[in-house]
Amino acid sequence: MLFGPHMHTQAELLALVTEYHAGFQVDIKDLPSTIVSLMQNSDKRMELGRGGERLIHEMKGPHREPGRHYKQ
Numbered sequence: 001m002l003f004g005p006h007m008h009t010q011a012e013l014l015a016l017v018t019e020y021h022a023g024f025q026v027d028i029k030d031l032p033s034t035i036v037s038l039m040q041n042s043d044k045r046m047e048l049g050r051g052g053e054r055l056i057h058e059m060k061g062p063h064r065e066p067g068r069h070y071k072q
Contacts, residue, residue, distance in 0.1 A: 001052065002026045002034065020058070022051035 001023030007014045017023040026034045038045055 001048070002031070004028060016055055016059075017051075020051040020055040022048060022055045024048075 001017055003014070003017070003023060003025055005025060005027060007025070038048075
């Protein structure tokens with residue numbers, strides 16, 4: 001997942017994506033070169049994909065602890 005700098009309303013999502021290495025922030029001016037870089041770097045794409053899969057599994061899995069990722 002690529003996201004911009006204005007994620008202040010999605011702090012919990014940002015924390016999860018960062019924790020699971022499922023994405024990273026990209027400034028709009030760097031977006032084209034970042035996309036090209038990802039297209040040329042299969043290891044990085046796979047790393048992000050695995051992170052996303054782990055995040056989805058954790059959030060949907062039966063072992064999920066209620067409220068584990070939410071602020072108390």
